[in-house]
Amino acid sequence: MRVVLAEDLFLLRDGLTRTLREHGCEVVAVDNGPSLLRALLDAGDAAPDVAVVDVRLPPTFTDEGLQAALEARRRRPGLPVLVLSQYVEPLYANELLATGEGAVGYLLKDRVTNTEQFVDSVRRVAAGGTVMDPQVISRLLTRGDARGTIGGLTPREREVLELMAEGRSNAAIAHTLHISESAVAKHIASILTKLRIGPSADDNRRVLAVLAYLRQ
Amino acid sequence: MPDEPRAALSRACVAVGRCQLASLHALAASAVGALVPLALLLVPVGIGLRLLPPAARALRALSDRSRARAARWTGVRIDPPAPLPADRTAPARRQAGAILADDGFWRDLAWAWLEPVTGGLLVAVPLALVEYGAFGALVQPFVWRALGDGNWYAFVPVRSTATVLAALLLGLALAAAGLLVAPAVLRLHARTGRVLLAPARSTRLNRRIEHLTDTRGRAHDTLAAELRRLERDLHDGAQARLVALGMTLDRATRALETDPEAARELLQDVRRTSERALQDLRDLVHGIHPPVLADRGLGDAVRSLAFDSFLDVHVDARLPARLPAPVESAAYFAVAEAMTNAAKHSGAREVRIALTHGDGLLRVVVADDGRGGADPAGGTGLAGVRQRLDTFDGTLALHSPPGGPTTVTLEIPCALSSPKTSSC
Numbered sequence: 001m002r003v004v005l006a007e008d009l010f011l012l013r014d015g016l017t018r019t020l021r022e023h024g025c026e027v028v029a030v031d032n033g034p035s036l037l038r039a040l041l042d043a044g045d046a047a048p049d050v051a052v053v054d055v056r057l058p059p060t061f062t063d064e065g066l067q068a069a070l071e072a073r074r075r076r077p078g079l080p081v082l083v084l085s086q087y088v089e090p091l092y093a094n095e096l097l098a099t100g101e102g103a104v105g106y107l108l109k110d111r112v113t114n115t116e117q118f119v120d121s122v123r124r125v126a127a128g129g130t131v132m133d134p135q136v137i138s139r140l141l142t143r144g145d146a147r148g149t150i151g152g153l154t155p156r157e158r159e160v161l162e163l164m165a166e167g168r169s170n171a172a173i174a175h176t177l178h179i180s181e182s183a184v185a186k187h188i189a190s191i192l193t194k195l196r197i198g199p200s201a202d203d204n205r206r207v208l209a210v211l212a213y214l215r216q
Numbered sequence: 217m218p219d220e221p222r223a224a225l226s227r228a229c230v231a232v233g234r235c236q237l238a239s240l241h242a243l244a245a246s247a248v249g250a251l252v253p254l255a256l257l258l259v260p261v262g263i264g265l266r267l268l269p270p271a272a273r274a275l276r277a278l279s280d281r282s283r284a285r286a287a288r289w290t291g292v293r294i295d296p297p298a299p300l301p302a303d304r305t306a307p308a309r310r311q312a313g314a315i316l317a318d319d320g321f322w323r324d325l326a327w328a329w330l331e332p333v334t335g336g337l338l339v340a341v342p343l344a345l346v347e348y349g350a351f352g353a354l355v356q357p358f359v360w361r362a363l364g365d366g367n368w369y370a371f372v373p374v375r376s377t378a379t380v381l382a383a384l385l386l387g388l389a390l391a392a393a394g395l396l397v398a399p400a401v402l403r404l405h406a407r408t409g410r411v412l413l414a415p416a417r418s419t420r421l422n423r424r425i426e427h428l429t430d431t432r433g434r435a436h437d438t439l440a441a442e443l444r445r446l447e448r449d450l451h452d453g454a455q456a457r458l459v460a461l462g463m464t465l466d467r468a469t470r471a472l473e474t475d476p477e478a479a480r481e482l483l484q485d486v487r488r489t490s491e492r493a494l495q496d497l498r499d500l501v502h503g504i505h506p507p508v509l510a511d512r513g514l515g516d517a518v519r520s521l522a523f524d525s526f527l528d529v530h531v532d533a534r535l536p537a538r539l540p541a542p543v544e545s546a547a548y549f550a551v552a553e554a555m556t557n558a559a560k561h562s563g564a565r566e567v568r569i570a571l572t573h574g575d576g577l578l579r580v581v582v583a584d585d586g587r588g589g590a591d592p593a594g595g596t597g598l599a600g601v602r603q604r605l606d607t608f609d610g611t612l613a614l615h616s617p618p619g620g621p622t623t624v625t626l627e628i629p630c631a632l633s634s635p636k637t638s639s640c
Contacts, residue, residue, distance in 0.1 A: 055511075056507075056511070062510065062511040062512070063511040063512065086498070086507070087498050087501070087502065087507055089507065089508050089520060090520060090523045090524060091508060091512075091516060091519055091520040091523055092508075094523065110490075110491055110494050113487060113490070113491075114487075139524065143524065143525075143526050146526030147526045
């Protein structure tokens, strides 16, 4: 898997490069917005499978990385991008999700400390999946509670909804909650009925539908 | 659009009416203005001392009305002078002395004597045009025969039907010209009046110095309090967690040989503590300066607030460029406070936020559809916001009648700085 990594802090860039290489990825590391765009769009035959991008990058030290990621996805729809951020900004998650169907991720930088999970997230995004930070989801759920849009779910269904919205697969949800996959499937069917979201064969489409519901 | 000319016509007619009022007001000013010298002349007799304070007060009432009208009719704001010395229990001699020493009183007097000449003549221009025009167009056609051969209308000798028609057209043109210039004349009148109606430069400067000293002191206090809070939060939060982290790591190192299982648990504990330390730091940073505000500016930062709110928030941000960072920050926290109030107290379902910039002024309006009745004095939130805005000469107006809706309007004078670089 070919990964373009954009991170300006040397320590983090170095650590992430090592981690990804240990897991068999080929890494192109850049440290600013313009070279990120070049690495994503002008790579020729060596086109990356996924980009891992820090929101804040030189030269402006504002949301340069996010802007570059959005721009890259505008020019090449569906280009897998996982954005790392020092803080959860629902607006940014929203903008990423709005760029199209899946192959996006938005995670807090802290999550890289759990290497296995982090690399798994990178792989899921590269495969076209959606990965959202638990904090993004919990904020969406808090808002949904206050608005009364997700009332009527059992506590277990809520847990499943939370993990599903983060982009986990049925197997991963089952593993996390120590229940069987068929139980997960049953819970999901019940949630989709209660929230009036149409069933979908494709896992990713289902996640996107749930996220769209929570973001409305 | 047929409405627009009609609206313009009615505005012009209103302006003419106001010119008429202003000219009568000028007459009143000259009458009251004559009272004061009379009182001064009568001072040697003694009665003048008693006459002066009421005359000065009447004069002030008149000039105050003029200031209020300037603001209401034309939007020209004229700062009021300091209130007249009004210790009515003091002896008449001292009262009169205090008034004679008051700068505002002499400026009022000068205004009362000049207003009939300058202001009165100015507002007479559209009045004369309209009235003479009306005479030419509406009255003369019926009475010109009675006026005889030597009758002229402006430069038209009115002797035949043709010349009457010419005079009629001229009359219409004059009336139209009067209507046309009336609003501008009214504005000019307000501006010329301001020269004397506004407090003297020294008074204004004194006031400004007082205001600056006051707000600077409070800004220092706020800053010091903020720094203390930061120090405390760092000390009790992230710093304490890092110390705990070090201690747990130490225990884990020691347990590594003897009890690897315990060491594993301790290390997991370390991870959790480090996550919490990071969260503490994030919260702290967000409280100082929300990153989205630094990255994207006020419009998107408010959109982010809106996104997190459980109310239906509609944001209409029309800011063509970035604002100075301190203004962005003050406005952001003010909007956050207004939204918190709307969510907590008003029972609103919907909030509309409009951000605009014009004439060197940032204007933010936060309106909800709640039950209103918010007390501007109650609660420390809005008072704190007001204090913060004060440092920028900003203002906060709360309009919240019982039954709602509530509207919070803030205005901060500021220039737009760097042109926006991001795409939003």
